[in-house]
Amino acid sequence: MLVAVSVDAQVPPGFTLTVGDVAAIAGVAPSAVRFYEQHGLITAHRTAGDQRRFDDVAACRIKVAKVAQRVGLTVREITDVFADLPADPAPEDWARLADVLVAEAEARTAALRSYLDEIRSAGRLCEVDGRLGGNPGR
Amino acid sequence: MLVAVSVDAQVPPGFTLTVGDVAAIAGVAPSAVRFYEQHGLITAHRTAGDQRRFDDVAACRIKVAKVAQRVGLTVREITDVFADLPADPAPEDWARLADVLVAEAEARTAALRSYLDEIRSAGRLCEVDGRLGGNPGR
DNA sequence: CTGGGCGTTCGACATATGTTGAGGTCAAGG
DNA sequence: CCTTGACCTCAACATATGTCGAACGCCCAG
Numbered sequence: 001m002l003v004a005v006s007v008d009a010q011v012p013p014g015f016t017l018t019v020g021d022v023a024a025i026a027g028v029a030p031s032a033v034r035f036y037e038q039h040g041l042i043t044a045h046r047t048a049g050d051q052r053r054f055d056d057v058a059a060c061r062i063k064v065a066k067v068a069q070r071v072g073l074t075v076r077e078i079t080d081v082f083a084d085l086p087a088d089p090a091p092e093d094w095a096r097l098a099d100v101l102v103a104e105a106e107a108r109t110a111a112l113r114s115y116l117d118e119i120r121s122a123g124r125l126c127e128v129d130g131r132l133g134g135n136p137g138r
Numbered sequence: 139m140l141v142a143v144s145v146d147a148q149v150p151p152g153f154t155l156t157v158g159d160v161a162a163i164a165g166v167a168p169s170a171v172r173f174y175e176q177h178g179l180i181t182a183h184r185t186a187g188d189q190r191r192f193d194d195v196a197a198c199r200i201k202v203a204k205v206a207q208r209v210g211l212t213v214r215e216i217t218d219v220f221a222d223l224p225a226d227p228a229p230e231d232w233a234r235l236a237d238v239l240v241a242e243a244e245a246r247t248a249a250l251r252s253y254l255d256e257i258r259s260a261g262r263l264c265e266v267d268g269r270l271g272g273n274p275g276r
Numbered sequence: 277c278t279g280g281g282c283g284t285t286c287g288a289c290a291t292a293t294g295t296t297g298a299g300g301t302c303a304a305g306g
Numbered sequence: 307c308c309t310t311g312a313c314c315t316c317a318a319c320a321t322a323t324g325t326c327g328a329a330c331g332c333c334c335a336g
Binding site: 018019020030034047049050051052 | 283284
């Protein structure tokens with residue numbers, strides 16, 4: 001007789017965390033966790049009673065996302081980057097992810113620096129490639 | 139009696155750009171220019187007819203702001219950074235500004251990199267234990 | 277098997293960042 | 307002067323990122 005716990009038979013093993021659990025681990029509000037799931041940043045399985053059950057990877061994704069948001073990435077962009085992350089990421093997978101995110105952050109910083117350098121080196125502020133004196137339509 | 143020469147006497151010299159001019163130069167919509175003025179990112183003088191007249195510095199500030207937004211700074215934060223910028227900035231002033239902005243961008247990138255490094259070196263992702271018996275193909 | 281602490285959805289609210297439209301005014305060219 | 311396009315304000319809408327409350331359901335401990 002192997003009939004035992006049939007309640008969460010459809011929830012894969014490892015998916016034991018509730019919304020509140022993930023929220024506590026990731027340091028965000030439960031509402032935010034639902035928001036991220038709605039937007040595909042994380043995924044959940046559902047119990048027979050329609051409750052979400054998360055993986056610990058979900059909490060990890062959220063933590064990374066919060067830091068990535070600080071460098072200007074939108075939830076949508078972060079979701080896209082996460083699209084390449086396997087369901088059960090190995091350290092190398094995290095490393096690849098890190099490369100992508102850091103590269104993006106550095107590219108944006110480089111753009112900022114480059115533009116500021118341009119302004120600074122232009123003797124008289126940034127009258128760069130703008131035609132002053134005309135008023136063409138938009 | 140009306141005095142003809144008093145029409146734009148209150149608008150300082152150099153403030154010749156209309157909302158549309160600044161918008162065209164900075165590459166944003168006129169509505170955005172008004173928005174930035176409302177939020178203190180740029181300042182305008184008014185003609186006798188209550189129209190805004192900007193300085194070319196305004197367009198420059200907007201251009202910088204757009205790039206700074208890409209590294210995660212809010213309009214509020216950018217406005218605060220601009221608070222230290224003189225009305226008529228010299229190259230050194232832009233240089234100081236650049237230092238502040240780039241430092242902030244790099245700090246945020248560093249935080250991201252540091253956190254990702256932490257995850258990667260933790261081996262077992264975000265300090266949480268799951269089924270680490272292996273990485274089943276699935 | 278029941279109580280209450282979580283969970284669920286849904287819609288309203290909140291903030292940031294703008295855009296659009298209505299209704300009216302200003303200013304520069306003809 | 308007078309037309310016409312750009313400007314003014316104000317309000318509503320739009321999107322991103324969440325939060326909160328109501329009304330209701332699930333589930334674990336006693």
